[in-house]
Amino acid sequence: MKTIYLTTPLYYVNAAPHLGHSYTTIAADCLARYHRLAGRSVFLLTGTDEHGQKIQQAAQTAGLSPQAFADRAVEQFASLWTLLEISHDEFIRTTQPRHQQAVQAIVTKLHAAGQLTRARYQGWYCTPEETFWTEAELGEPRPSGPEGRGGRPAGTRAPLCPACQRPLESVSEDGWMLPLRASQPWLKRYVETHEAFVQPATRRNELLALLERPLPEALCITRPRQRVDWGIPVPFSPEHVVYVWFDALLNYITVPGYVEDPARFAQLWPADVHFIGKDILRHHAVYWPIMLHALQVEEMPRMVFAHGWWKVGEQKMSKSLGNIVDPTAVIGQLLQGQPFAADIYRYFLLREIPFGQDGHFSEEALVTRLNADLANDLGNLVNRTLSMITGYHRGTIPPAGPHGQPLAQAAMRLAEAVSAAMDRLEFSAALESIMRVVAQANQYVESSAPWKLAKAGDTQTLSQVLGTLGEVLRIVAIVLEPFMPAVAQEIWRQLGCGERPRRLADAGRWPGLETDQPIGRPSVLFPKKAS
Numbered sequence: 001m002k003t004i005y006l007t008t009p010l011y012y013v014n015a016a017p018h019l020g021h022s023y024t025t026i027a028a029d030c031l032a033r034y035h036r037l038a039g040r041s042v043f044l045l046t047g048t049d050e051h052g053q054k055i056q057q058a059a060q061t062a063g064l065s066p067q068a069f070a071d072r073a074v075e076q077f078a079s080l081w082t083l084l085e086i087s088h089d090e091f092i093r094t095t096q097p098r099h100q101q102a103v104q105a106i107v108t109k110l111h112a113a114g115q116l117t118r119a120r121y122q123g124w125y126c127t128p129e130e131t132f133w134t135e136a137e138l139g140e141p142r143p144s145g146p147e148g149r150g151g152r153p154a155g156t157r158a159p160l161c162p163a164c165q166r167p168l169e170s171v172s173e174d175g176w177m178l179p180l181r182a183s184q185p186w187l188k189r190y191v192e193t194h195e196a197f198v199q200p201a202t203r204r205n206e207l208l209a210l211l212e213r214p215l216p217e218a219l220c221i222t223r224p225r226q227r228v229d230w231g232i233p234v235p236f237s238p239e240h241v242v243y244v245w246f247d248a249l250l251n252y253i254t255v256p257g258y259v260e261d262p263a264r265f266a267q268l269w270p271a272d273v274h275f276i277g278k279d280i281l282r283h284h285a286v287y288w289p290i291m292l293h294a295l296q297v298e299e300m301p302r303m304v305f306a307h308g309w310w311k312v313g314e315q316k317m318s319k320s321l322g323n324i325v326d327p328t329a330v331i332g333q334l335l336q337g338q339p340f341a342a343d344i345y346r347y348f349l350l351r352e353i354p355f356g357q358d359g360h361f362s363e364e365a366l367v368t369r370l371n372a373d374l375a376n377d378l379g380n381l382v383n384r385t386l387s388m389i390t391g392y393h394r395g396t397i398p399p400a401g402p403h404g405q406p407l408a409q410a411a412m413r414l415a416e417a418v419s420a421a422m423d424r425l426e427f428s429a430a431l432e433s434i435m436r437v438v439a440q441a442n443q444y445v446e447s448s449a450p451w452k453l454a455k456a457g458d459t460q461t462l463s464q465v466l467g468t469l470g471e472v473l474r475i476v477a478i479v480l481e482p483f484m485p486a487v488a489q490e491i492w493r494q495l496g497c498g499e500r501p502r503r504l505a506d507a508g509r510w511p512g513l514e515t516d517q518p519i520g521r522p523s524v525l526f527p528k529k530a531s
């Protein structure tokens, strides 16, 4: 069986990671954990993009060599991923020799196969986006500016980057080109016939519209060393380094061993999902497949999923706008005192907006989710169930009886609902279905009123109610694992399940707890926060 291969973008190290970066990485991690929970073999790859003009300039400003600058910045990413419980299998840095050597082998192969031509690139360059733009892509100069969506104000001012609206730099330089337009008919046909290739549908339509117009003739895949020194040297052309996007995209095949390990490559490739934000769709859905096609890699990535933007007010959260939310501050300060702060943060990001759409971050929204969904519903259910098992059943799991059938049925169907949502990358819908069962279980506590049963001496019904609630918690702890791994583990511990593994296959079984199993010490999962 092929290993499920999932990737995140390789993030630039020019600034500290922010909420946007954490979002893509948490989503990829959530899907990876889900597949592992279902017993599948998974390879999750993340890393950092360390070359290019932007990093070179940032290092210069910081008074450091680019390598020292990258070494320092990469630590921030690595420690954030630890804090957020990211379960990546490998972390690639584009400055590592294994990657550099593989990139050199790949450009040499393309050159030897006659796929590259040397020419003068005449056009525009956006350093913040590290992206080339041709005149044709910018369109006709317009009489008045600044433009709403980039483009070309008339007059002498530099045109604006269509992606980020910042002024472009005029560039005229000699380099190596990979033809794009010649592959356009192939790519268009490929996209048309492979619905899953780019998702969600809005992004797929955007790509199809882009492919209706002619692509630039070629992509310049090098930069002259005298302009940009910080890159991978081109072996057959000493005056050039590899263009940073060309270098970075190749990580998706260099890590699986495209160059040196065909068996490993066959096991991993194609990527099942490249998780990206919509800002880098063109690079992943135009350049990347054309690069793979030129290399005669037969199978294309199965899916490029371009999610939406987190915004603050009406603007995209971004380093350059200075409106970023720092995940470490949210976890360490806003959620201070929460034993599962990182999980609360994960829950919020995955639950708050349907994956694919834009959304707004606010502290109020986060606190509302914490208080309403987590403290009032989930935490309350766990705490009252375990307290009642302690008080009414000597702290051991009662046998599950026939009481509470509708709830039991809903809980047993939960794994199916979660799987269906996860197969469509609908993280929010998956969480919604889990929280619906949690709410149903809380209603069940109210309607069956175990305290009244205890008072009336109906120990048989009481024990069945508690047994049913214990089973619901067992199932919830299993299906929550991809979203809130530490909370899932804690509910598991409080149930007394210890080191037993959580497996999705067990979520459809009833009962699954061992009768008379002693429960662990209950403790509050989510202290309520004043809003």
Ligand code: ME8
Binding pocket: 008, 009, 010, 011, 012, 013, 019, 020, 021, 023, 024, 049, 248, 249, 250, 275, 276, 277, 278, 279, 280, 308, 309, 310, 311, 316, 317, 318
């Ligand atoms: O583009 N909302 O790196 P990068 C949601 N090095 N996601 C956001 C976001 C926001 N406001 N801001 C950033 C690069 N992201 C290249 C990638 S891949 C071979 C090379 C996330 O550091 C989102 O995933 O600018 C976006 O695509 C990525 O960070 C851009 O990260």
